[in-house]
Amino acid sequence: MSKTADTTAQCGAELIVKNLEAHGITHVFGIPGAKVDRLFDALVDSSIETVVTRHEQNAAFIAGGLGRITGKAGVCIATSGPGASNFVTGLATANSEGDPVLAIGGAVKLADRLKLTHQTMDTVSLFRPVTKYSVELTTPTAISEVMANAFRFAESGRPGAAFVSTPMDVLSMPANAPVLADRLAPRMGGAPADVVAEAATLLKKAKRPVMLLGMLASRPDVADAVRAFVKLTGVPVVGTYQAAGAVSEELVDRFGGRIGLFRNQHGDQLLHEADVVVAVGYNPVEYDPWLWNVNDARQIINVDIVPAELDNAFVPAIELIGDIALTLEGLGGKAGGLARAPELEAVLEGYKKARRTALLDARSSSNSAVHPLQIVRELEQFVTPDMTLCLDMGTFHIWLARYLLSFRARQVLISNGQQTMGVGLPWGIAASLVNPSQKVVSISGDGGFMMSSMELETAVRLKCNLIHMVWIDQAYNMVEIQEQKKYGRGSGVHFGPIDFAKYAEACGAKGITATTEDGVRQALREAMDVEGPVVIAVPVDYSHNHLLMQPLAQLGETTAAA
Known part of the structure; x- marks a missing residue:
């Protein structure tokens, strides 16, 4: 339904706000400044809630989280110069993860763009490599055109980031x-x-077909189609980290786990054994093709909304480009039930047994820290659908x-494109x-938490x-375990x-420290009864981290680290 009845705007800033309202935007996130204050002033008289953040990067992270969960672009706003440039990491993350975001950055007057003046910066060029759309408004008559196109670029195809630069004089011009x-x-x-x-x-002729789910497979409409396809065909399925939740609980027996970072999972084994792989909404940025398609011995059917970006290890035999859900519906109907390969069934059983055993056997070797899988056990009981x-x-x-299952699309938000630290709390x-x-x-580590804890x-x-849980070890541990493997030291x-409990209290939140599995369980229960944010600080025993990089015997090849 058109919402163009009220088209009169006193200035460019107000016309931008009218476009935001028409697109259904309910919140914007950011920090004001002199070059963009006219836009913040116009927001006061709108239906949109302005959320002032403590850092522009986090404003972009929050907007990206909204985009991933809702499918509609989240909006962040910052002033010129360093205000806008602080968006870079947030927009690069959103673009890599397929999260729709629109960032609006202030700018100096049009006449001052080429001068060495306060906060001048060519932000359009700055953002072009990390967005799908990066432009500057040069006249108020172009505002609606630019805003409409920014939303279309951010939300269509494989979603991502858009950036619009708004010179301060354009914001004040009659529009x-x-x-x-x-x-x-x-x-x-x-x-x-x-x-x-x-x-x-090709699928019906396959002897060992496997489905590989990527980030777009976790969109609710696509997840429904994935579930119908797996139920009809019986095909074994694995997912990247971003595909979490695409497989329903009733189909868990067809699920071979998540893959990413280190090639040593049962899901890697399934792909290695496969003669045909159906990749659904998969982007190579999630998990390098050379890690899972080791010898290029399998044919790939690529189901996506955009053509594949070809890679030496990712050259699809057939590309099915279009609406993913509709395509899967058609493919499943024509393929029908597929034969179950004993080799693949054995891998699926091996995955279930290995996961179950690891969770049952997990014990900390410290009296003052908790094993990671002990925390997973508690979260498994605590996190409802x-x-x-x-x-x-x-x-x-x-x-x-690897170990915490999820059966709802977009229930779990994970970054594995840019692998950006600091996203947990803003999301x-x-x-x-x-x-x-x-x-x-x-959930974050203590290193990542301090990047956005403000x-x-x-x-x-x-x-x-x-409820925000901080896993504490006083180190950038993911870097350390790889340095240890390569060089024998960190x-x-x-x-x-x-003291994160006290830190939380200083910010007005509830703070709890838990040093045992029972303590984690009690802390989660206590947090459920608290109104507002709660921080649970947990010292973690990472002495078993070497297992994360341990080769899986069945692969029969050298395990590679990402």
């Missing part, structure tokens, strides 16, 4: 133009029927990605805004229904202690 950012993007149909039929023929789990980057996220804030009545659990005050201010990875 009177129709709102365009309320147009629905055209929907694609499924892949062509003849190509689908060709792929179905309607809770969202937001993971930062670090060794802890490998333990969680948790985003999830709590989407569903304020339900608890959100976010937003704990933001979470307190917003009364976020959030370098530049250690830092000092922080």
Whole structure:
């Protein structure tokens, strides 16, 4: 339905806000400044809530989290110069992860763009390599066109980031133009029927077919189609970290686990044994093709919304390009039930047994720290299907990605594209805004937490229904374990202690320290009864981290590290 009845705007800033409202934006995140204050002023009279963050990078992370959960672009705003440049990591992350985000950055007056003046910066060029769309407004008559296209680029195809530079004089110029950012993007149909039929023929001839799920497979509409396909065909399925939740609980017997970072999982073995791999919504940035397609001996059917970016180890035999859900529906209908290969069934059983044994046997060797899998055991009992789990980057996220199952699409948010530290808490804030009545659990290491911990005050201010768990070891441990493997020692990875319970209290949140598995269980229960954010600090025994890189015997080849 068109929302163009009210098209009069006093200035460019107000027309931008009208476009944001027409697109259904409810929140914007950022920090004001002199070059963009006209836009912040216009937001005061709108239906949009302005959330002031403590750092622009985190504003972009929160917007990206909203984008991933809802499928609609989150919006962040910052002033010129360093305000806008602080968006870079957040937008690069969103672009790699397929999360729709629109960033708006202030800029000096048009006449000052080429001068050495305060906060001048060519942000359009700065953001072009890490976004799908990066432009500057040069006239108020172009505002609606630019805003509409920015949303389309961010949300269509493989979603990602868009950036719009807004010179301060353009924001103040008179503007009177129709709102365009309320147009629905055209929907694609499924892949062509003849190509689908060709792929179905290849699948039916396959002796050991396997499905590989990527980040777009965890979109709710695609996840439904994935589940229907797996149920119909019986094909074994593995997923990258970003595909978490795409497989339902009733199909868990067909699930061979998640793959990523180190090629030593049962999912890697399934792909190694496969003669045909159906890749669904997979982007090579999630897990390098040369790690799982070791000798290029298998044929790949690529099901995606955009053509593959070819790689020496990722050259699809058939590409099914179009609406992924519709394409899978057609492919499953033509392929029907597929024969079950004994070799693959043995790998699936091996995965289930190995996961079960690891969780049962996990014990800490320390009296003052907890084994990672002891925490996984407690989270497995605690995290309900309607809770969202937001993971930062670090060794802890490998333990969680491998052993903590999820059966709801986009229930677990993980970064494995840029592998960005600091995303956990901002994503948790985003999830709590989407569903304020339900608890959100976010997790980080102590290194990653301190990269965005200032937003704990933001979470307190917003009364976020959030539990944030910090795994403590006083090191950048994911770097350290790889240095140990390569050089026999760590370098530049250690830092000092922080009392995170007191830190939380200083920000107005509840702080709890847990040093045993029972303590973790009690802390989670206590946190459930607290209104507002809770930080649970857990010293972690990482003495078993070498197991994360240990070769899987069945692979029969040298294990590679990412």
